[in-house]
Amino acid sequence: MPKAILIDTTKCTACRGCQVGCKEWKNYPPVATKQRGTHQNPPDLGPYNVKLVRFSEHMESDGTVKWYFFPDACRHCLDAPCKSGASLEDSIIQDKETGAVIYTEKTAKENFEAIKSSCPYDIPRLDPKTKRIVKCDMCIDRVRANLLPMCVKSCAMGAMTFGERSDILKLAATRLVAVQKNNPKAQLCDMENVSIIYLVADAPGKYHKYAVADASDSPGYMTRKEMLAGVFAPLRKATKQLQG
Amino acid sequence: MYCGGYSPTEGNLAKRRDLTQTPMQAKIHLYPKFAWAWPVNRRILYNRAGVDLNGTPYNPAKAVIAWQDGKWVGDVPDGPAKPMAQGGPYPFIMQTEGHGQLYGPGREDGPMPEHYEPAETPLTKNPFSSQMSNPCMKTVHASEYDVLCKNGDPKYPIVLTTYCMTEHWCSGSETRNGPALLEAEPQQYVELSHELAKEKGIKNGDFVLVESLRGKCEAVAMVTVRIKPFTVMGKTVHLVGMPFAFGWTKPKCGDAVNRLTTSVGDPNTTIPEYKACLVNLKKIAKATEL
Numbered sequence: 409m410p411k412a413i414l415i416d417t418t419k420c421t422a423c424r425g426c427q428v429g430c431k432e433w434k435n436y437p438p439v440a441t442k443q444r445g446t447h448q449n450p451p452d453l454g455p456y457n458v459k460l461v462r463f464s465e466h467m468e469s470d471g472t473v474k475w476y477f478f479p480d481a482c483r484h485c486l487d488a489p490c491k492s493g494a495s496l497e498d499s500i501i502q503d504k505e506t507g508a509v510i511y512t513e514k515t516a517k518e519n520f521e522a523i524k525s526s527c528p529y530d531i532p533r534l535d536p537k538t539k540r541i542v543k544c545d546m547c548i549d550r551v552r553a554n555l556l557p558m559c560v561k562s563c564a565m566g567a568m569t570f571g572e573r574s575d576i577l578k579l580a581a582t583r584l585v586a587v588q589k590n591n592p593k594a595q596l597c598d599m600e601n602v603s604i605i606y607l608v609a610d611a612p613g614k615y616h617k618y619a620v621a622d623a624s625d626s627p628g629y630m631t632r633k634e635m636l637a638g639v640f641a642p643l644r645k646a647t648k649q650l651q652g
Numbered sequence: 653m654y655c656g657g658y659s660p661t662e663g664n665l666a667k668r669r670d671l672t673q674t675p676m677q678a679k680i681h682l683y684p685k686f687a688w689a690w691p692v693n694r695r696i697l698y699n700r701a702g703v704d705l706n707g708t709p710y711n712p713a714k715a716v717i718a719w720q721d722g723k724w725v726g727d728v729p730d731g732p733a734k735p736m737a738q739g740g741p742y743p744f745i746m747q748t749e750g751h752g753q754l755y756g757p758g759r760e761d762g763p764m765p766e767h768y769e770p771a772e773t774p775l776t777k778n779p780f781s782s783q784m785s786n787p788c789m790k791t792v793h794a795s796e797y798d799v800l801c802k803n804g805d806p807k808y809p810i811v812l813t814t815y816c817m818t819e820h821w822c823s824g825s826e827t828r829n830g831p832a833l834l835e836a837e838p839q840q841y842v843e844l845s846h847e848l849a850k851e852k853g854i855k856n857g858d859f860v861l862v863e864s865l866r867g868k869c870e871a872v873a874m875v876t877v878r879i880k881p882f883t884v885m886g887k888t889v890h891l892v893g894m895p896f897a898f899g900w901t902k903p904k905c906g907d908a909v910n911r912l913t914t915s916v917g918d919p920n921t922t923i924p925e926y927k928a929c930l931v932n933l934k935k936i937a938k939a940t941e942l
Contacts, residue, residue: 423818428832438831443839443872443942445856450835467877475878 410486410507411551412576413560415479416607417615418587418594419567422447422461422477429562430459430481433547453480455535458544459559462616476608478615479559479568482531482544483602484509493526494518507573507603508546515541528621546603573603580605598622657688665693676726680714684727694728700735700743701752707735760919761788769803770928771916774811774889776804788919797866798915801930808864808930810848810890814909817895824897828905839942840898840906842871842933848890849875852935859939862894864931867911869894870941892933896926900941907941 436456441449448463462478488509491500499514500523511532515523516539523541524532532541547557551570555561560568569579580596584607587594591609597620599605606612612619657665670685677684682695689695696702699716703709707719717726719735733740742750755763767780771789778784784803792798801808819837820827827833842860854860856875861868871894882889898906916925 421818424836428819428836431832431835438835441835441838443837443841443857443874445841445858445872445874447837449838465877473877 409505410573410603411546411570412507412573412603412605413546413557414569414576414580414583414605414607416567416569416583416587417476417478418591418607418609419565420461420477420479421565422463423564424461425562425564426479426559426568427457427459427461429558430544431457433550433558434458453531453533453543455533455542458482458533458542464615466614474610474614476610476615478606478608478619480529480616480618481559481604482509482546483529483598483604484544484546485602487601489526489528490523490532493522495522503548506546506548506551508548508551510545510548511541511543513538513540528618530618576605580607583607653690655690656692657690674725676715676718680716682716682727692728694730696727697730698743698745698752699727699730700733700740703735705735705737707737761786770925771914772801772805772808772928772930773803774809774887774930775884777885779885786919789925790917790919790922792915794915799865800914800916801865805865805930808932810892810931810933812862812864812909812912812929812931813891813893814896814913814926815893817897820895820897822897823899823908825899825901828898828902834902834905837895837897838905840869840871840894840909841874843874843876843879843893844933845879845881845890846875846877847881847888848892849873851890852933854933854935859936859942860933861936862892862912862931862933864912864929866914869907869909869911870936870939871906872942873935892931904942 439450439454439456443449444451446463448461450457450460453460459479459481462480464476464478466474466476468474484507486507488500488502491502491509494500496514496517499512499518501510501512502508503510518541520532520534520541524530531543533543535542547555550557556570560570569576577599580599584594584596587607587609593611594607594609595612597606597608597612601621606619608615608619659665665688668685668687671683672685673683684693684695696716702711702716703718707724709715709718715726717724717729730743731741731745736742744750744752747753766783767778768786769775769778769784771785771791773784816822817837819833842862844854849855854873854875856873858873860871860873862871879891879893882891894909896909899908910926912929912931913924913926914929917923918925
């Protein structure tokens, strides 16, 4: 049965337990960082940071402050464009049992730019040492051992729920109704197409440039169809990222 | 604190989720069988203060306990004695005299709450009191660093507050050795408003030197909408905030913010007043501590 994770950003406090827990479980080496005037650190996803909490802050026209947190990682698309974009059959595989999209060691033989630009969420990163393309694997090792993915396990706020896709969709629908009461713009990001479903309380573009594939509230947006055609990469580079 | 919370017959009483209650308990939303409270599952301290000498509630509509037919009903009585008319003690059983108190023995200040300005204040007059700051506060005079600005000192017009953060524990002397935590929060920063940043010509990510009468500390500017200038008695007062999780034991992560703060403590426990002191700041081209 396919699995899914609901990430309810309205419950996220940006403690970054998921970011650090992920890194510790995978035993990734530390990355040298600098304070750059934001809590978002490292600045972006990388080969040793496949989970990253993104921060964005907004001064609304009525003088209220909105501070949004987005624990970014691979969405594990049901029909993954990166898998379609791969040249080798077994460099990117999809686990039948969970639906997890897995990058194998054979991604070292893939064209990184082609794989990266096929992703509507700007997820794949290149490990300069192994030349492998790296991203979240839904903690397939843990899930097969009946353990929760590390991000879900480490979330003290209960913002992340892992389970059967059918159960997660029901929970997501219930939470959406509750959050929409006070946040009419609340939505579930690309729920039909992905296994990692984000609940946001405001326009997705105010959380992260690539929160949704069809970022119609951001400049230079593309439809999912256009993205699958892989023609959006130049446009994406031309747009500036929102970050607070 | 958990003494009595585990019963040989019922197990862990804190796990109880039974919502049954009497109509009297329902009026004050008291659920005696939901979870458990120390001691003896009493929910409201000194509850016999809510009844008269005969055990009749002063407010029958919101009665916590009542003496009926020779026993207490409602909450578990505090001090299982009879009503005072029948020889029971005063209700405040943990106090020597049995009475409620506004002011206890051994306290240095009180009894009524008062607003005092911190030991260092941007104001020259306390609008709420003729007394500027707490006359009982504990101060130290051990070194040349134990000095305080005069009230409303124009050389140090900005208020500094200090705080901890999620990624580092207390001063960070242990957690800064955790590579993944240091990666997430690597260096000393100072949060300031866009308004103050504009006034001082500081951009987000610039190096800043923060100075008080006692010392200096370098930090990276974090310019944010989350801090707004205050207007206090018609005057703009800027606030900046810095974490206390950094120190010299880890090179290039910045030094301790307590080089700036005051050595002033509260009258009873000497808990330091690290939440407010006066500073000034300026942009610097190069940092040596970061």
